[in-house]
Amino acid sequence: SPVAVTARDVAADGKPALVHYPHSSLWVPLKEGGAARGALGIKFSRPYSYEDSTAAFLELVSDEVTLALRNARSYEAIEDQRRRLEIVSAIGRRLASSLDRWSIMRTLREELGAFLNFDGFILATITQTSEGPVAEGYQYVGGVEEVVPPVPLAVTGPSREAYEAGKPVLVRRSPWARTFEGKELERDVWTVGQGAAIFVSGPPSDRRRVSRSFVWVPVLGVDQITALLSLQSYTEGAFDDWHVKLLQDIAAHVSLALANADHFAQAQTERARLEALHLLEMGVAASSDERQLADAVFSVVGDYLGSTHMVLAYLDVAGLVAGFAAQRDESATPIGPVAIDAAPFFHRMIEAGGGVSDVSTDEPADVGGPIGSYIFTRSPSHVVWAPITQNDRVVAGLVAMRNDGARFQPTHLKLLEAAMPVVGIALRTMRLHHANELALAQSVRIQELAALAGHELMSVVANIADQARTMLECAGTVCWAFDTEGRVTATRGSGDAAAEEVLGWAGLSSDDRVAPGGIVSGKAHDYAWNLVPLWYGERLVGAIGAVHASTLVAEPSAAALDFARHAAVAIENARLVAETRGRIRTLEAVAAFTELTPTEPDRARSEMARLVSLSLAGSQGELWLLEDGELVRRSNNGEMAPHVPVSDSAQLLRALTASAGGRRLRALLDLVGAPQDAFAIPIQVEGRFAGLLVARM
Numbered sequence: 001s002p003v004a005v006t007a008r009d010v011a012a013d014g015k016p017a018l019v020h021y022p023h024s025s026l027w028v029p030l031k032e033g034g035a036a037r038g039a040l041g042i043k044f045s046r047p048y049s050y051e052d053s054t055a056a057f058l059e060l061v062s063d064e065v066t067l068a069l070r071n072a073r074s075y076e077a078i079e080d081q082r083r084r085l086e087i088v089s090a091i092g093r094r095l096a097s098s099l100d101r102w103s104i105m106r107t108l109r110e111e112l113g114a115f116l117n118f119d120g121f122i123l124a125t126i127t128q129t130s131e132g133p134v135a136e137g138y139q140y141v142g143g144v145e146e147v148v149p150p151v152p153l154a155v156t157g158p159s160r161e162a163y164e165a166g167k168p169v170l171v172r173r174s175p176w177a178r179t180f181e182g183k184e185l186e187r188d189v190w191t192v193g194q195g196a197a198i199f200v201s202g203p204p205s206d207r208r209r210v211s212r213s214f215v216w217v218p219v220l221g222v223d224q225i226t227a228l229l230s231l232q233s234y235t236e237g238a239f240d241d242w243h244v245k246l247l248q249d250i251a252a253h254v255s256l257a258l259a260n261a262d263h264f265a266q267a268q269t270e271r272a273r274l275e276a277l278h279l280l281e282m283g284v285a286a287s288s289d290e291r292q293l294a295d296a297v298f299s300v301v302g303d304y305l306g307s308t309h310m311v312l313a314y315l316d317v318a319g320l321v322a323g324f325a326a327q328r329d330e331s332a333t334p335i336g337p338v339a340i341d342a343a344p345f346f347h348r349m350i351e352a353g354g355g356v357s358d359v360s361t362d363e364p365a366d367v368g369g370p371i372g373s374y375i376f377t378r379s380p381s382h383v384v385w386a387p388i389t390q391n392d393r394v395v396a397g398l399v400a401m402r403n404d405g406a407r408f409q410p411t412h413l414k415l416l417e418a419a420m421p422v423v424g425i426a427l428r429t430m431r432l433h434h435a436n437e438l439a440l441a442q443s444v445r446i447q448e449l450a451a452l453a454g455h456e457l458m459s460v461v462a463n464i465a466d467q468a469r470t471m472l473e474c475a476g477t478v479c480w481a482f483d484t485e486g487r488v489t490a491t492r493g494s495g496d497a498a499a500e501e502v503l504g505w506a507g508l509s510s511d512d513r514v515a516p517g518g519i520v521s522g523k524a525h526d527y528a529w530n531l532v533p534l535w536y537g538e539r540l541v542g543a544i545g546a547v548h549a550s551t552l553v554a555e556p557s558a559a560a561l562d563f564a565r566h567a568a569v570a571i572e573n574a575r576l577v578a579e580t581r582g583r584i585r586t587l588e589a590v591a592a593f594t595e596l597t598p599t600e601p602d603r604a605r606s607e608m609a610r611l612v613s614l615s616l617a618g619s620q621g622e623l624w625l626l627e628d629g630e631l632v633r634r635s636n637n638g639e640m641a642p643h644v645p646v647s648d649s650a651q652l653l654r655a656l657t658a659s660a661g662g663r664r665l666r667a668l669l670d671l672v673g674a675p676q677d678a679f680a681i682p683i684q685v686e687g688r689f690a691g692l693l694v695a696r697m
Contacts (some may be wrong), residue, residue: 003041006025006027006039006041007027007038007039007041008039010027010028010029010036010039010041011029011030011036011037011038011039012036013029013036014029014031014035014036015029016028016029016055016058016059018050018052018055020047020048020050021047021048022047023043023044023045023046023047024043024044024045024046024047024048024049024050025041025042025043025044025050026041026042026043026050026054026055026058027039027040027041028040028041028055028058028059028062029062030062030065030066030069031062031063031066032066032069032070037066038066038069040058040061040062040065042058080242083115084242084245084246084249085249086115087111087112087115087116087246087250088246088249088250088253090111091107091108091111091112091250091253092253094107094111095107095108095253095254095256095257096257098257098260098261099260099261099264100261100264100265101123101125101137101138101258101261102138104123104254104257104258104261105121105123105137105138105140105145106145108121108123108229108250108254109121109140109145112231116231116243117233117238118231118232118233118238118239119141119142119211119232119233119234119235120139120140120141120142120211120214120230120231120232120233121139121140121230121231121232122137122138122139122140122148122228122229122230122232123137123138123139123227123228123229123254124136124137124148124159124227124228124230125137125226125227125258126153126163126225126226126227126228127150131152132152132153132154133152133153133154133163134150134151134152134153135148135150135151135152135153135156135159135228136148136149136150136151137227141232157176158171158214158216159216159228159230161216162216162217162218162228163218163225163228166218166220166225167218168215168216168217168218168244168247168248169215169216170215170239170240170241170243170244171213171214171215172213172236172237172238172239172240173212173213173236173237174210174211174212174213174214174236176210210234211232211233211234212233212234212235212236212238213232213233213235213236213237213238213239214230214231214232214233214239215230215231215239215243215244215247216228216229216230217229217230217244217247217248217251218251219251219254219255219258220251220255221255221258221259222259226255226258227254227255227258229247229250229251229254231243231247266411269411269412272304273304273411273412273414273415273418276300276301276303276304276415277415277418277419277422279300280296280297280300280301280419280422281422283295283296283297283299283300284296284297284422284423284426285426287426287430288430289430290312290314290322290324290427290430291324291332291334293312293423293426293427293430294312294323294324294326294332295324295326295331295332297310297312297398297419297423298310298312298324298326298332300419301398301400301415301416301419302326302328302400304412304415305400305408305412305413305415305416306402306406306408306412307328307400307401307402307408308327308328308401308402308403308404309325309326309327309328309374309375309378309380309400309401309403310325310326310398310399310400310401311323311324311325311335311371311374311375311398311399311401312324312325312332312396312397312398312399312423313335313336313343313346313371313396313397313399314388314395314396314397314427315340315395315396316337319340320336320337320338320339320340321335321336321337321338321339321340321342321343321346321370321371322334322335322336322337322338323335323336323371323396325371325374335370335371335374336370338369338370342369342370343369343370343371343372344368344369344372345369345371345372345375346369346371346372346397347369349385349387349394349397350387350394350395350397354387355386355387355417356384356385356386356387356413356416356417357384357385358382358383358384358385359383359384359385359399360383371399375399375401378401378403379403380401380402380403381402381403381404381405381406381407382401382402382406382407382408383399383400383401383402384399384400384401384408384413384416385397385398385399386398386399386400386416386417386419386420387420388420388421388423388424388427389420389424390424390428395424395427396423396424396427398416398419398420398423400416456574456578457481457489457490457571457574457575457578458490458492460481460490460570460571460573460574461479461480461481461490461491461492461542461571462479462492462494464479464492464542464544464567464570464571465477465478465479465492465493465494465544466494467563468494468532468544468546468563468567469494469495469546471560471563472530472546472560474495474499474530474546474547474548474549475495475496475498475499475527475547475548475549476493476494476495476496476497476498476499476546476547477493477494477495477499477544477545477546477547478491478492478493478494478499478500478502478503478544478545479491479492479493479542479543479544479545479567480503480542480543480544480545481541481542481571481574481575482540482541482542482543483575484539486540489575496547498525498527498547499529499545499546499547500545501524501525501545502529502530502531502545502546502547503531503543503545505522505524505529505531506520506522506529506531506545508531508543515533515535515540516531516533517533518533519531519532519533519560519561520533527547527548527549528547528548529545529546529547529548530545530546530548531543531544531545531546532544532545532546532560532561532564533564534564534567534568534571535564535565535568536568536569536571536572541568541571541572541575542567542568542571544564544567582615582616585614585615585616586615588615589611589612589614589615592607592611596608605625605627608623609622609623609633612693616695620695621693621694621695622674622693622694622695623691623692623693623694624644624672624691624692624693624694625683625690625691626646626649626689626690626691629645629646629647629649630643630644630645630646631643631644631645631646631672631691631692632644633672644671644672646689649688649689650688650689652668652689653682653684653688653689656668656682656689657682665680668680668692669694672692672694674694678694678695679694679695680692680693680694680695681693
């Protein structure tokens with residue numbers, strides 16, 4: 001307007017302006033600090049109404065007006081500062097008790113909403129990634145609080161400018177409003193274009209979608225920007241520098257609150273980790289075997305990590321891969337044992353070494369083993385491997401898996417780093433405990449074998465078979481005792497009867513067997529078997545055969561060889577005792593023969609049968625006498641049973657004593673009903689055939 005133009009000219013010139021015609025007007029500058037900052041004017045409809053004295057008077061009035069304006073501005077600034085400090089103080093008090101980011105956002109929104117008018121509020125935290133900074137956080141739009149999906153700052157506009165420059169960005173009139181409003185914008189997703197990104201949200205009934213004015217203020221942490229604050233409005237020019245200063249003052253409290261929230265979250269995470277570690281240690285300490293150990297580990301670690309499946313694999317005392325697997329809230333099931341070459345995933349992991357690491361399915365061979373097939377056939381979304389080391393060597397490992405589409409949190413994986421040494425110590429302790437139990441059991445076995453001195457051979461081999469079954473941890477065992485000619489003199493078994501076939505599987509069933517120098521192992525009929533020879537000096541006195549339920553077992557240990565040496569001594573002692581007792585009974589029988597009364601032939605024959613039966617009780621000896629052209633077996637109770645006619649005793653004697661008489665003797669034994677392992681010695685009196693002495697081998 002003409003009045004405004006005149007006022008600007010007077011303020012620019014810094015001198016009074018007096019006009020007399022056609023109307024009277026007078027303007028004087030308002031000076032402050034030697035510079036004109038405005039103008040004061042009067043006018044009248046009649047010409048020549050003002051004089052120079054009027055101008056001098058008006059200049060005095062302008063000085064008072066300038067003072068009044070300066071006081072008004074000072075008071076306004078003080079009031080603005082008071083209001084800003086009041087808001088900042090109220091927000092600071094409430095933020096001091098906020099322990100998470102969501103409560104920080106809600107506190108800011110509630111306090112700012114009580115003092116300011118705005119349509120939207122955003123608190124975005126900045127996370128550094130390999131692809132650059134990413135913003136994620138919370139916003140309030142149209143009465144709705146929600147989490148904003150992460151978005152790279154590289155695709156945003158004013159927020160990226162505020163982050164990179166480290167200074168506030170105030171936009172009183174958004175140049176992107178008309179651009180985005182002319183498009184069909186999808187809700188609850190990021191829309192990128194024209195150097196900016198917009199996230200449309202709020203109630204569907206609200207047709208306003210794009211802010212027309214906004215302010216972004218960076219939140220500075222210790223040494224970098226950690227968050228961004230923003231006020232949004234659908235009205236142009238809704239914010240000014242006062243709002244910028246307010247958000248800058250609030251940003252200091254927000255930075256402290258975010259740091260406190262992060263520290264509190266870390267403390268809570270650490271507390272939960274220590275609690276889980278304590279529960280794990282308690283469960284491990286109460287475990288008595290590997291299965292209970294696996295259940296304890298799966299229960300605690302699975303709940304803490306949120307894993308859907310877990311596997312604990314380790315190398316057992318035989319160097320085989322064994323372990324347990326379990327689904328969430330289910331009992332552990334055994335895996336293996338298998339050779340390490342048959343578990344390629346486990347083999348690859350122990351060779352890789354290192355710490356807790358993510359596992360991928362880049363190696364097709366991993367799926368072939370029992371561990372890899374259990375994991376990778378279930379379409380996992382995230383798999384981690386935690387090695388267990390002893391003396392810088394990986395001896396076991398824990399596999400945690402999720403197949404629900406989620407991934408493990410990096411902070412939670414720290415539990416595995418702390419838990420694996422505990423599990424490793426428990427595995428080693430169990431192995432040592434098992435070794436101590438085996439050593440104690442071995443000592444007891446040796447003592448029991450030593451206590452068998454003087455026992456009958458059958459009880460000795462039966463005891464050896466029973467103890468060998470527990471020592472070798474097998475399904476069945478058989479113990480054979482051999483005489484000096486290699487014949488089997490005693491056999492006893494324990495458990496699975498298939499162990500009786502081990503001697504044949506080893507090719508040692510014949511009497512002229514070639515004794516093996518050491519333990520013989522093999523597979524037959526879905527069994528793994530071992531044959532442990534029992535040597536006494538340079539003579540094979542027996543053997544132990546064992547069959548296992550699995551086709552893959554470890555070779556017998558040094559304890560088995562020690563047991564074999566003591567078992568051989570026990571068998572040889574039993575044989576010598578039996579031989580000594582037999583000789584004593586034979587000598588007693590020979591001495592008793594001299595006391596027989598020839599005048600009572602029938603009684604003498606019965607007594608001879610009794611003495612033979614007693615002296616040869618171990619080999620089931622029988623006495624057959626030739627009486628009236630018949631071979632008659634005499635029993636120890638005096639009864640006569642079966643009779644075998646002999647037509648020509650002289651011819652029979654010549655046939656039996658001939659070089660080829662073995663076949664005729666075998667036929668005669670079959671005729672008298674003797675078993676296949678029996679043998680006979682012809683009895684001659686003055687060169688004539690008088691009977692047979694029959695016994696079993």
